[in-house]
Amino acid sequence: MPHSADRVVVIGGGVAGASTALALQRSGIDVAVFERSPEPRDPADALQIWVNGMLALDRLGLGDEIRARSEPMTTQELRSWRGRILQRVDVAGLASERGLPQPFIVRRSDLLTALTNGLDDGVLTRASCVGIEQDADGVTVRLADGREERAAVAVVADGMTSEVRNAVFGRIEPRYAGYRYLSAVSEHQDASVPPGAFQFILGPGDRFGIHAGHRWSLWFAALVGPPGDGEAREPKKQTLKERFRRFGGAVEGFIDGTDETAIEATDVEDLDPLERWVSGRVVLIGDAAHASTPNLGRGAGDALEDGIVLADCLADAAGDVTNALDRFEQRRRENASDVQKRARRIGKLNSWKNPLAVAVRERIMRLASGATVKEIKTDFARFAAIADDSCAPDARVAG
Numbered sequence: 001m002p003h004s005a006d007r008v009v010v011i012g013g014g015v016a017g018a019s020t021a022l023a024l025q026r027s028g029i030d031v032a033v034f035e036r037s038p039e040p041r042d043p044a045d046a047l048q049i050w051v052n053g054m055l056a057l058d059r060l061g062l063g064d065e066i067r068a069r070s071e072p073m074t075t076q077e078l079r080s081w082r083g084r085i086l087q088r089v090d091v092a093g094l095a096s097e098r099g100l101p102q103p104f105i106v107r108r109s110d111l112l113t114a115l116t117n118g119l120d121d122g123v124l125t126r127a128s129c130v131g132i133e134q135d136a137d138g139v140t141v142r143l144a145d146g147r148e149e150r151a152a153v154a155v156v157a158d159g160m161t162s163e164v165r166n167a168v169f170g171r172i173e174p175r176y177a178g179y180r181y182l183s184a185v186s187e188h189q190d191a192s193v194p195p196g197a198f199q200f201i202l203g204p205g206d207r208f209g210i211h212a213g214h215r216w217s218l219w220f221a222a223l224v225g226p227p228g229d230g231e232a233r234e235p236k237k238q239t240l241k242e243r244f245r246r247f248g249g250a251v252e253g254f255i256d257g258t259d260e261t262a263i264e265a266t267d268v269e270d271l272d273p274l275e276r277w278v279s280g281r282v283v284l285i286g287d288a289a290h291a292s293t294p295n296l297g298r299g300a301g302d303a304l305e306d307g308i309v310l311a312d313c314l315a316d317a318a319g320d321v322t323n324a325l326d327r328f329e330q331r332r333r334e335n336a337s338d339v340q341k342r343a344r345r346i347g348k349l350n351s352w353k354n355p356l357a358v359a360v361r362e363r364i365m366r367l368a369s370g371a372t373v374k375e376i377k378t379d380f381a382r383f384a385a386i387a388d389d390s391c392a393p394d395a396r397v398a399g
């Protein structure tokens with residue numbers, strides 16, 4: 001059985017696993033990724049990649065390639081379903097004040113392709129992990145085809161429902177958030193939502209978001225209620241038109257201007273923040289560690305940040321990998337848990353249906369513009385550290 005003191009196996013080749021593998025490879029660490037999906041996936045969705053994710057892509061040398069295929073996000077605007085502007089934030093301006101890149105809307109397929117294309121031949125193997133054991137000297141990962149892989153560290157990046165996490169840390173069930181998403185990438189344009197604008201329109205309960213681009217846009221609708229009926233052939237456009245008929249503005253045009261088959265349905269779930277991400281030589285990252293609801297659009301960006309920080313910590317391990325994993329957890333867990341909690345809180349607030357509560361919420365949002373800017377600036381101050389060696393013991397959270 002092969003044994004290597006410095007080999008790392010990564011379980012799962014999604015955003016978290018692929019970015020970690022690439023960052024480790026760039027640091028000269030021997031890495032192998034095992035991805036369950038037998039073919040390269042071609043997901044149709046797109047993601048807001050927040051500032052920390054864009055910084056991580058720059059560190060990986062992929063930022064410009066991704067920007068060329070993606071749509072920049074400049075402003076973030078909250079509106080009531082009656083058309084009133086509640087908040088407007090110049091996100092790109094705040095980022096540039098700090099010397100940080102602006103967020104982008106990125107097709108998931110472009111992101112996964114760029115990450116996996118960067119891996120050396122033989123690093124990515126399409127095989128499912130079915131078991132994991134560790135001892136004082138290393139970790140053994142068992143694959144579905146009977147093979148065993150031995151390494152110094154196992155990085156568990158198999159997503160929110162992670163079976164490998166459940167085997168090592170005990171079973172953890174995702175929690176349904178109380179709303180489902182219907183979302184699509186569309187070429188529809190509307191002059192009232194210029195390219196670069198993110199418009200988020202809050203109704204009683206349901207809400208609609210539009211990330212407008214120059215060539216294509218991403219929109220999503222959050223529908224408060226029970227989870228979807230899996231296999232049911234729901235007439236999605238009809239559902240959306242009924243649920244959003246009172247929303248004016250650009251909403252109806254985006255629904256009409258999108259093919260029924262392009263609309264994806266997802267029951268929104270998240271995890272409670274975990275007490276630990278590390279057990280000996282096994283470390284959780286990405287959604288396996290900190291799946292959050294999409295209300296802040298941060299899961300993939302945070303997964304990219306995990307990859308960079310973990311690779312920095314392992315590159316600095318000086319033979320003590322368990323200590324390096326503990327330092328990674330110290331660097332990332334508190335921030336990621338905070339994102340989980342904030343995203344959950346925002347999802348609950350935005351799901352309010354009672355007209356009086358909605359009126360109070362709108363008033364609070366109008367008064368809270370300054371607080372939103374402050375929160376974004378606090379995040380951005382922390383992100384500035386990612387541009388450097390983020391695992392150095394003295395890389396402190398600024399501001």
Ligand SMILES: Cc1cc2nc3c(=O)[nH]c(=O)nc-3n(C[C@H](O)[C@H](O)[C@H](O)COP(=O)(O)OP(=O)(O)OC[C@H]3O[C@@H](n4cnc5c(N)ncnc54)[C@H](O)[C@@H]3O)c2cc1C
Nearest residue numbers: 012014015016036048129158159286287297298299300301
């Ligand atoms: C509706 C919705 C909208 C979202 N919008 C945004 C957004 O705008 N911005 C943002 O940043 N985030 C967004 N997210 C969150 C984002 O999608 C996730 O945070 C991100 O995909 C996490 O990446 P991951 O690699 O950790 O997990 P995953 O993407 O789940 O990847 C896990 C991988 O592990 C593989 N795998 C599973 N089990 C095994 C096994 N046993 N062996 C080997 N491989 C295995 C899977 O095949 C998969 O490829 C959104 C999520 C949802 C649901």
